[in-house]
Amino acid sequence: MALSNDLLLDEPPRANDIGTAVSNLAAPDRRRVKRHAPVLVWVAAAWLVLLVLCAIFADFLPIKGYARPAGPLRQAPGWHSVSLLGTDAIGRSQLSRVIYGARQSLTIAVGAVSIGLALGGLLGLLGGYFRGRVDALIALFTDSVLAVPPLLMIVAVTAFLERTMLTITMALALLAVPTYVRVARAHTLTLARREFVEAARALGASRRRIIFKELLPNVALPLISYVFLITASVIVAEGTLSFLGLGLPPPRPTWGAMIKDGRNYLSKSPAIIAVPAAALTVTVMALNIVGDHARLRYEFGRAR
Amino acid sequence: MAWSIGRRVIHLVLVILIVTFATMMLVDRVPGGLAHAILGDTATQEQIDTLNHKLKLDKSYAARYTGWLGDVATGDFGTSPRTNRPVLDTIRARLPVTIELVVLTELLAFMLAIPIGMYTAHREGKRLDRLWSLISSALIAVPSFVLALVLVYFFAVRWHVFPVNRFRPISKGLFDNLRSVALPVVTLAVAEVAVYSRVLRADAVTTMRQDYMLAARSRGLSPARLMFRHALRPSSLSLVTLGALSVGRLIGGTVVVETIFGLPGLGSLMIDSVLNSDLVVVQGIVLFVALVYVGLNLILDVTYGSLDPRVRSATA
Numbered sequence: 001m002a003l004s005n006d007l008l009l010d011e012p013p014r015a016n017d018i019g020t021a022v023s024n025l026a027a028p029d030r031r032r033v034k035r036h037a038p039v040l041v042w043v044a045a046a047w048l049v050l051l052v053l054c055a056i057f058a059d060f061l062p063i064k065g066y067a068r069p070a071g072p073l074r075q076a077p078g079w080h081s082v083s084l085l086g087t088d089a090i091g092r093s094q095l096s097r098v099i100y101g102a103r104q105s106l107t108i109a110v111g112a113v114s115i116g117l118a119l120g121g122l123l124g125l126l127g128g129y130f131r132g133r134v135d136a137l138i139a140l141f142t143d144s145v146l147a148v149p150p151l152l153m154i155v156a157v158t159a160f161l162e163r164t165m166l167t168i169t170m171a172l173a174l175l176a177v178p179t180y181v182r183v184a185r186a187h188t189l190t191l192a193r194r195e196f197v198e199a200a201r202a203l204g205a206s207r208r209r210i211i212f213k214e215l216l217p218n219v220a221l222p223l224i225s226y227v228f229l230i231t232a233s234v235i236v237a238e239g240t241l242s243f244l245g246l247g248l249p250p251p252r253p254t255w256g257a258m259i260k261d262g263r264n265y266l267s268k269s270p271a272i273i274a275v276p277a278a279a280l281t282v283t284v285m286a287l288n289i290v291g292d293h294a295r296l297r298y299e300f301g302r303a304r
Numbered sequence: 305m306a307w308s309i310g311r312r313v314i315h316l317v318l319v320i321l322i323v324t325f326a327t328m329m330l331v332d333r334v335p336g337g338l339a340h341a342i343l344g345d346t347a348t349q350e351q352i353d354t355l356n357h358k359l360k361l362d363k364s365y366a367a368r369y370t371g372w373l374g375d376v377a378t379g380d381f382g383t384s385p386r387t388n389r390p391v392l393d394t395i396r397a398r399l400p401v402t403i404e405l406v407v408l409t410e411l412l413a414f415m416l417a418i419p420i421g422m423y424t425a426h427r428e429g430k431r432l433d434r435l436w437s438l439i440s441s442a443l444i445a446v447p448s449f450v451l452a453l454v455l456v457y458f459f460a461v462r463w464h465v466f467p468v469n470r471f472r473p474i475s476k477g478l479f480d481n482l483r484s485v486a487l488p489v490v491t492l493a494v495a496e497v498a499v500y501s502r503v504l505r506a507d508a509v510t511t512m513r514q515d516y517m518l519a520a521r522s523r524g525l526s527p528a529r530l531m532f533r534h535a536l537r538p539s540s541l542s543l544v545t546l547g548a549l550s551v552g553r554l555i556g557g558t559v560v561v562e563t564i565f566g567l568p569g570l571g572s573l574m575i576d577s578v579l580n581s582d583l584v585v586v587q588g589i590v591l592f593v594a595l596v597y598v599g600l601n602l603i604l605d606v607t608y609g610s611l612d613p614r615v616r617s618a619t620a
Contacts, residue, residue, distance in 0.1 A: 136315075139315075140318055140322065141322070143319045144322040144323050144326070147320070147323050147598055148323060148593060148594050148597075149553055149555050149556030150553075150556055151556035152555065152556050152559060152574065152589070152590065155559060155575070155578060156327065156574075156586055157330065158578070159577075159578035159583060160327075160330035160331065160334050160586075161330065161333055161334075232445070239447055239449075240448070240449055240560060243449045243560075244559070244560070245579065256449075259449070259450070266453065266456065266457055266461060270457055273453060277450045277453065277454075280447060280450060281445065281447065284445045285442060288445050289441075
C-alpha cells in the first residue's frame with residue numbers, strides 16, 4: 001500500500017511494506033519523551049479543557065451574542081474593548097465569535113473523528129484478521145480515498161452536496177478512515193499471531209468472538225492514542241474549508257470563516273484575523289502536543 | 305517482479321474506476337439536480353430539459369458512466385456548460401502555474417531539509433537538534449492559510465518586499481515571475497521542510513549506527529564528508545518516497561495558496577468551479593489529479609528496486 005495522502009505525516013510511507021509499518025508503530029522515538037516537557041503538556045491540556053468547557057457552556061457565559069453588533073467597528077483588543085478581543089468588521093464581539101466558532105469546530109471534529117475511528121478501526125480489524133481477499137478489498141477502498149488529495153476531496157464533496165453539518169462531518173470522517181485502517185490493521189496483524197488468540201481458537205471460540213472479544217479490546221487502545229493527532233488535522237481541514245468559503249454557511253461563526261471575512265482588513269486591522277488565527281493555531285499545537293504525549297504514554301506502557 | 309507489477313496495475317486501475325464512479329454518484333446528489341445548479345433559479349423547465357439532454361443526464365446511470373469513461377479514454381473530459389470550453393483545455397491552460405509551484409516547492413524543501421536533517425542527525429540529542437525538533441513540530445501545526453496570511457502581512461503589506469495578487473508569467477521575465485511566486489512557494493515549503501528534515505534525520509541516525517560508518521569515522525574523515533558522502537545516500541530512501549508522494553499533498557495545498565495569492569493554477573480553478581457550480585470541471589480536475597497521483601505511485605513502485613538494491617532482494 002503505497003498510496004499515502006495520509007493525515008499523519010510523522011511516519012514515512014513505504015511501498016508494500018507491512019513489516020516497517022508495524023515496527024514504525026511499535027518503536028517509540030525515545031528522544032521525543034524529553035521533547036515535550038510535562039509542563040508544556042499540562043499547558044496544552046489546560047487550553048483544550050478550557051476550550052471544550054467554553055464551547056459547551058457558551059450559552060451561559062457572560063459574552064455578547066455572536067450574530068449582532070456589540071460595539072464600535074474593528075475595535076482593537078484590550079482591556080477597554082467590549083469583548084477583550086475586540087470587534088470584527090461589523091462590530092460583532094470577537095470573543096463570542098471565537099467561542100461559538102470553537103463549538104462548531106469541535107462538534108464537527110469530534111463527530112468526524114468518532115465516525116472515522118469506528119469505521120476505520122473496524123475495517124482495519126477485519127483486514128488484519130482475515131487478510132487475503134478481504135484485506136485486498138479494504139485496501140482498494142482506502143487507496144481510492146487516498147488517490148485524491150485530502151483537501152481536493154473535501155472541496156469536491158462540498159461542491160456537490162449541500163453544505164450542512166452532516167455532509168461536512170462525513171467528508172472529514174472519510175479523511176480519517178485510511179489512517180485508522182492502517183493503525184488497526186498493523187496492530188491486528190501482530191496480535192492475531194499471539195498466543196491468547198491461538199488459545200481462544202483452540203477453545204473453540206467463534207471468529208466473531210475472537211475479533212470482538214479478543215482483538216478489539218487490544219486494538220482499541222492504540223487507536224484511541226491517535227485521537228488527538230487526527231482531531232488536529234480534521235480541525236485544520238475544517239478551518240481551511242471554511243476559509244475557502246465552502247464550510248458551514250453564515251451566520252454561525254467558524255474560525256476559518258472569521259479569517260476569511262477579515263482578509264479585506266489585513267492592512268488596517270490585522271487583529272481581526274490574528275484572533276481566530278491564533279485560536280486555531282494554538283488549538284492545533286495543543287492537540288499535537290497532547291497527541292504526541294498520548295502516543296508515547298501508550299507505547300511505553302506497552303514496552304514495560 | 306512482472307507479476308507483482310501487473311497486480312499493482314490492476315489494483316490502481318480499479319482505484320481509478322472507484323474514484324470516478326464515486327464522483328459520478330455525487331453528481332446525482334446535487335441538490336435540485338445538476339442542470340438546476342448550473343442554470344440557477346430562473347431557468348424554465350425546457351432549458352433544464354435541454355441541458356439535461358446535453359449533459360446526458362436523462363440517460364441511465366450505467367449508460368452515462370460507460371459513455372463518460374469512453375470519452376475519457378479518448379482524451380475527452382467533457383465540455384463545461386458554463387464556459388463552453390473543453391475541460392481538458394481549461395486544465396491544460398492552468399496546469400503550468402501549479403507545476404511551477406510544486407516543482408519550486410520541492411526544490412526549496414529538499415535544499416533546506418537535507419542540510420538540516422543531516423546536521424541534526426550529526427548532533428543527535430544536542431541542543432540544536434532538540435530545538436529544531438520543537439520548531440519543526442510548531443511549523444507542522446500552523447495551518448497553511450494562516451501561514452500564508454502571516455507572510456502576506458509582513459512581506460507584502462508591511463515591508464513591500466513581495467507583491468500580492470499579481471501573478472507574472474515567465475514570459476514577462478524570470479525575475480518578476482519568481483518574485484510573484486516566492487511567498488506561495490515558501491508557504492507550501494515550510495511544512496515540507498519540517499517533515500522531510502525529520503524523516504531524513506531519523507533514517508540518518510539509524511545509518512550512523514552501522515559498522516561502515518564507524519569505520520569511516522575511524523579513518524578520521526571530517527563530519528561534513530562523513531555525513532554527505534557516506535551517510536546521505538543510504539539514508540535517503542524514505543525521503544525520496546515521501547518527496548514523490550508529497551506531490552499529491554502539494555496539489556491539495558495549491559488550492560489554498562493559489563486562492564490567497566491569486567495565482568491562475570489548477571487549485572484556484574477548482575475553487576472557482578466549485579463556487580460557480582461548474583461541476584463538470586470539478587469532476588475533470590478530480591479525475592486528472594487522481595490519474596497523476598496514481599501514475600506517480602506506479603512509477604515509484606517500479607523504480608523502487610533500482611533506488612535501493614536491498615528492497616529488490618527483499619520483495620523478489
